[in-house]
Amino acid sequence: MPERVRLTVDGRGIPADADATVAAALGNAGVDAWRTSVSGEKRGALCAMGICFECRVTVDGEAHRRACLERVRDGMAVATGGSPPPPSRVAHSPSSILAERVQAEVAVVGAGPAGIAAACRAAESGAPTIVLDDGLAAGGQIHRHRPGTEPPPAARAWHARLARSGARVLSGVSVVDAAPDGDGFFLSAERGDRALAVRARRVVIATGARELFLPFPGWTLPGVMGAGGAQALWKSGASLAGRTVVVGGSGPLLLPAASSLAKAGARVALVAEQAGYGAVASFAAGLVRTPAKILEALRYGLAGASYRAGSWIAEARGDGALASVVVTDGRARREIRCDLAAVGWGLVGNLELARLLGCRLDAGGVAVDSGQETSVAGVFAAGEPCGVAGLEAAVAEGQIAGLAAAGRADEARSAPLAAARAKARRFGVRLERAFALREELRALAAPDTIVCRCEDVRLDAVAGSAGPREAKLVSRAGMGACQGRVCGPALRFLFGWESDTVRPPVGPARLGHLAATE
Numbered sequence: 441m442p443e444r445v446r447l448t449v450d451g452r453g454i455p456a457d458a459d460a461t462v463a464a465a466l467g468n469a470g471v472d473a474w475r476t477s478v479s480g481e482k483r484g485a486l487c488a489m490g491i492c493f494e495c496r497v498t499v500d501g502e503a504h505r506r507a508c509l510e511r512v513r514d515g516m517a518v519a520t521g522g523s524p525p526p527p528s529r530v531a532h533s534p535s536s537i538l539a540e541r542v543q544a545e546v547a548v549v550g551a552g553p554a555g556i557a558a559a560c561r562a563a564e565s566g567a568p569t570i571v572l573d574d575g576l577a578a579g580g581q582i583h584r585h586r587p588g589t590e591p592p593p594a595a596r597a598w599h600a601r602l603a604r605s606g607a608r609v610l611s612g613v614s615v616v617d618a619a620p621d622g623d624g625f626f627l628s629a630e631r632g633d634r635a636l637a638v639r640a641r642r643v644v645i646a647t648g649a650r651e652l653f654l655p656f657p658g659w660t661l662p663g664v665m666g667a668g669g670a671q672a673l674w675k676s677g678a679s680l681a682g683r684t685v686v687v688g689g690s691g692p693l694l695l696p697a698a699s700s701l702a703k704a705g706a707r708v709a710l711v712a713e714q715a716g717y718g719a720v721a722s723f724a725a726g727l728v729r730t731p732a733k734i735l736e737a738l739r740y741g742l743a744g745a746s747y748r749a750g751s752w753i754a755e756a757r758g759d760g761a762l763a764s765v766v767v768t769d770g771r772a773r774r775e776i777r778c779d780l781a782a783v784g785w786g787l788v789g790n791l792e793l794a795r796l797l798g799c800r801l802d803a804g805g806v807a808v809d810s811g812q813e814t815s816v817a818g819v820f821a822a823g824e825p826c827g828v829a830g831l832e833a834a835v836a837e838g839q840i841a842g843l844a845a846a847g848r849a850d851e852a853r854s855a856p857l858a859a860a861r862a863k864a865r866r867f868g869v870r871l872e873r874a875f876a877l878r879e880e881l882r883a884l885a886a887p888d889t890i891v892c893r894c895e896d897v898r899l900d901a902v903a904g905s906a907g908p909r910e911a912k913l914v915s916r917a918g919m920g921a922c923q924g925r926v927c928g929p930a931l932r933f934l935f936g937w938e939s940d941t942v943r944p945p946v947g948p949a950r951l952g953h954l955a956a957t958e
Contacts, residue, residue, distance in 0.1 A: 894920020
């Protein structure tokens with residue numbers, strides 16, 4: 441059994457597992473609303489992966505800490521929105537600002553499957569390698585696990601290899617700036633309450649992907665969160681015993697999400713897939729060419745829930761918290777009682793760092809050559825930033841990028857690795873075609889539906905804008921804490937807008953930290 445600790449939430453003492461996140465502890469204590477939005481709405485977790493900033497709380501007197509990225513500590517004091525903050529325990533002396541300056545031959549940003557594979561091959565090739573990851577433990581979202589616990593069985597061989605490789609892994613690190621620096625690159629990062637300055641000859645971008653969220657009436661209610669977000673919350677220590685869940689959205693990730701929620705004790709009432717039965721059946725038939733995918737699908741199953749293709753969640757209802765959702769197939773609507781809706785419409789690559797470094801993008805993500813090198817010499821990319829294609833693509837591309845970054849270009853371009861990458865990318869193409877989002881979803885949001893959650897911007901405030909820049913000028917859409925990571929892809933889907941700027945820092949950062957790493 442995990443060690444137990446005790447923390448206070450808004451003055452109330454609650455117990456928690458020592459390896460759990462604050463987000464999981466809050467959920468287990470029945471606290472679903474964690475902050476108050478700029479217009480006074482109660483908000484809870486959305487992504488549970490550090491992207492959306494909806495789970496901000498005050499921890500030991502320090503405001504705006506992301507509950508999903510904070511590990512509980514004995515005696516920790518947490519204040520949610522609207523409650524007075526506890527006394528500060530945060531040190532502010534100048535000596536505490538700069539943690540360290542690090543030099544490496546290869547810096548890998550991200551410790552998901554692509555980042556781990558890249559770090560292993562680079563370090564095994566003799567290149568001093570450092571891995572920077574914003575999670576509490578290496579593994580990324582697909583292999584998320586609590587610190588100090590075993591990673592999932594499918595990931596253990598790679599984790600053991602990483603431990604033997606000699607690569608240095610730093611968790612809890614958010615890279616907020618990157619730029620060319622002489623014959624290499626400079627990365628500015630935050631690690632907890634300290635700054636980190638990294639200089640590397642070459643960089644591998646393995647920043648993974650995030651969920652695509654589409655606005656619909658009621659989607660800001662506490663209890664409505666991402667499908668992957670709900671799964672991540674469970675993996676970080678949350679119990680969902682006794683809760684009723686509707687899983688909706690699009691893509692094969694809905695099945696493992698439903699399975700995880702059932703394991704967490706929830707009753708999964710429905711899995712609603714927006715793609716039609718024909719598209720889903722065609723995709724499933726294509727798995728005959730990849731039997732491992734069939735076994736994976738069978739392993740997840742439906743957790744006893746009904747599965748309905750050609751259906752989607754059109755509305756969430758409740759007074760201050762989720763009470764039900766409305767599901768439609770475009771013809772009929774029916775209301776389903778639930779207190780958790782896990783809704784994800786697919787994945788979008790995390791491209792902010794690549795764009796900041798000036799890497800060329802194509803329709804599917806970062807453009808790379810046969811060695812996974814981007815248009816910027818010395819910068820490589822692997823996995824979902826190159827286009828969403830799944831685990832096998834990430835592992836193959838990570839190995840290629842790691843070898844090439846370590847100067848072993850011939851081995852990076854070997855036939856087995858090239859074949860594995862090509863096969864995985866073909867799977868990605870089938871995935872994209874089968875689960876393409878239907879046109880009806882563009883009409884989900886009503887004029888008064890919030891589209892930018894950080895700034896509480898309604899659809900009717902941006903609908904007449906010519907693009908994202910004008911939308912920012914008239915409404916502040918995309919200018920909140922998440923810096924457009926949630927509303928940007930949604931507005932791209934709704935209006936065809938492409939983000940026109942990227943500036944450092946690419947994530948919220950303390951001014952003192954930015955100054956300390958210059």
